[in-house]
Amino acid sequence: MSGTTNPLLLALIATAVVATVLLRRSDAPWARSVKAYLVLSVFVIGMRVFFQMLLGAGTGETVLFTLPQIPLPDWAAGIQLGGAVTAEGLVNTLYDALRLAVMLVCVGAANALANPRQALRSVPAALYEASVAVVIALSVAPQLIESAQRVRKARRLRGDQARGLRALGAIVMPVLADAIERSMSLAAGMESRGFARTRGLPVRGTLPLMLAGSLVATCGVFLLLSTDHRLLSVLLLLGGVAAVLLGLRRAEATLRVTRHRPHPWGSRDTLIALSGVFAALIVFSAGGDWGIGWLMASDVLHPSTDPLVWPELTPLMLVVVALVLAPLPLTRVRPPQATTSLRNDTRVRSLRPRPEREPELVAR
């Protein structure tokens, strides 16, 4: 079992991640999602604890309090509603839920910091069409919301107060028609600007190669996580990845699309990426049979809950937290851009507030 359930380490990592996000996020729409992920994490912890109290057959001896027990019919044997709530059971659940919550926070942080379009620019050329589709899908969502708002406002003008299905039709119809018109003109624009013009015929066998490669890699990951055949699983994983890379290369050769100002990968980017890799490596390999397991004992990463002990905090954990915070000194906040008149368009956009732009994250 990898990872950690040490609540001190988890709490420190979560705090470090949130701090990094808050200090380095931009004002872009996707950057606001971190709050939603935090709420979700708290919700996850709350739900786990609630169900543990309600259903968890009390393991351990330290009874905190006892809920009234509800007798269930015979067919529900094995399920116990209510009963004694023990500190051991509760803490065990809390640790487990905390781990899930921190994972959610990390996903939210990645979401908040990365511009999805910017990220898609780094997609290999072979997946170019797919990435274009994703980019367009990303831009459609806010457009849909905008036209839905516009139509909703316009409906007030008609005084139609219908609710339910009728009202839905009244909003969905114009919004959909608008969306279809939009995508048609976008498609016309892309076509007349030469989209997919240099796409040649794919080399035969590329697709089967990539499919087989990803299948083998998936098997490797599965084995790695679920069994002890480490050597076999690593070999499978490497072989699969190699096959996929080869397939991508072959597919790339048929597409001659160039990139304008590709983001140069500098030493700073390497450092930031490495800090993340090292943090993961330390936690992942610690407590295992090999690697640097001797640095951190298993019972430090997974504090015992039965009997209850106070979790330990070792210096190595602080190193992990420091690595999580490493991007802060490595990047800087871009000064706010000068914006001219904010509401100078005929569109209905002018009717609603527009936030000022705020600093963006850039590598120096």
Added chain:
Amino acid sequence: MITFDRVRVTYPGATRPTLSDVSFDLPEGDLCLVVGSTGSGKSTLLGAVNGLVPHFTGGTLAGRVLVDARDTAHHRPRDLADVVGYVGQDPLRGFVTDTVEDEIAYGMEQLGIDPVAMRKRVEETLDLMGIADLRRRPLVDLSGGQQQRVAIAAVLAAQPRVLVLDEPTSALDPTAAQDVLSAIATLVHEVGLTVLLAEHRLERVMQAADSMLWLPGDGSVVHGSPRAVLAGATITPPLAALARAAGWDEVPLSVREARRRALAEDLRPTPPPRVPVAAGPSALTASDVEVRFGEIVAVSGVSLELAERSVTALLGRNGAGKSSLLWALQGALSCGGDIAIGGRDPRRLGAAQARRLVALVPQTATDLLYLPTVAAECDQADAESDAEPGTTAGLLRTLGVDVPGDRDPRDLSEGQRLALVLAIQLAARPPVLLLDEPTRGLDYNAKAELRHIVDRLAGTGVAVLISTHDVEFAAAVSRRTLLMADGEIIADGDTLGLLTSSPAYAPQMAKVFAPIPVLTPDDVARGLR
């Protein structure tokens, strides 16, 4: 450069071809205007130049279209991307990326141009269109005029020889439109591009045109010099109407030309009498209306009164607060201040009650339509307004639109759709009518039609307030004009006095005959009699 050889375009399900037997030859370096009323096939003609018709739109194309000696039958639009740059009506809808620089680079990325050369071309293009300071801005944050210039820059970066623009200014205010049009003129004169430009409001471009393609609407195309085409065409920009009124055989193409001729012939129309702004019983009274969006004050402390039976024009640049004021007066936008229509405040009533006091036709009028047929829309409107069944359909007929009830509203022409929305809104018999940019996308005939409709409505007692960018339309339709800037009403007076005294907002006739105060070719015709 562009050759059409006996081209016929037929769309599936159409009873007659959209273009039939069209032949013309456009030399390199020409600025050619494509004119014609809506639905006459302008977009089809323009789309045929880069092969969007029929490769993208469907339909069949007989005959040959040659662009730079490439036949569109064998070249898809994407294969012509390095020869023809195509810019549509709404730039925002054609943008593929999200920032200015990326958008300009997009076309070149597709052509596989070397990154070093691409970097240089992006810089050149930014300078050429004068948008270097916008380079990192998100496209959605730009104004309409800036967006359109970015859209043109984006196709120019691929260094095409031909530029095709389908009504690039229809969504812009006059200043922004002028920006875009002068950028286009620069491209013709400095870069030597061949430009094909469709434009409804000829008055702003016809002096720059080398030739004109007129689509009368029957599928044929008339190609010739602007003077020759305008003399015969049914489209009448103000200067053509002036030529008719004055009995000139040749249409002057610019205000300067018309003014010289009028001076030479000592043409002095008697100015129309100055009627003071009608002080009838007031239909709408508003005081200290204030609209805020967060930090931004869109309308600050506007007070106005609209008299019954009056038509008032509301002018001002984009973002001056015109739309916000109209929405606030309708009660659909929360605002400070007092609004009273017949002693009642539309903000305190439900939506269904408010529209019986004051109706608003918004800029995107089609947002109000959602049913599959015209008849269904009319019935729904009757139900919404508690009107007798058939009221809306009857109104639609009196507005001069007679379409079969089973037509889909989205298949109607721009003018017919506007009339349908107008009929829906009028079914509630409101004493006050607010129109937000109603002339967008309308051709000269549809605008004249709209003017008659507004006149008739005012005759029945309705107070009409029209926000518009179209000075010629405002001059023809209104007696009173309000000028808005920065959320305030900065001028309020009779249209004749206000428009003839302002150089920025003077209609063409006022410029031709200054200092004689005339506004429209009709004024001139009457004054010359």
